[in-house]
Amino acid sequence: QVQLVESGGGLVQAGASLRLSCAASGRTFSTYYMGWFRQAPGKGREFVAVINWSASSTWYADSVKGRFTISRDNAKNTVYLQMNSLKPEDTAVYYCAKDPVVDSFVRRGMYPELWGQGTLVTVSS
Secondary structure, three states: OOOEEEEOOEEEEOOOOEEEEEEEOOOOHHHOEEEEEEEOOOOOEEEEEEEOOOOOOEEEOOOOOOOEEEEEEOOOOEEEEEEOOOOHHHOEEEEEEEEOOOHHHHOOOOOOOEEOOOEEEEEEO
16 A cells, blocks of 8 residues: 655744655656645645646746745655745645556646645744
8 A cells, every 4th residue: 555654844944944845656657747735724725836747847826936946856755845034824734645546646736646645844933
């Protein structure tokens, strides 16, 4: 059974950086889109970033463009989210996800087929 396990969350001050990791089990990791969503307290889950299987294409939410970078290492079955210049409004539970099509990440009303359990990021002002 394929699983996604996130790590790297924590409490940081505004302006700091964090790197989230998501380790995936299973042999089909390299053929899937991998991405990140987040859910702030009292809000819905929102798209953050997604990367294609070869790492040649990435997509970002406007709110994180220029600050967050998504990457992947298919040899390690791991996707990363480097978060720089963190703001208090970035506080959320961050979820890793996988799906065979990018629309599941970026199209409103669609969602990826598999999710991790989430990792909490708290940014203090």
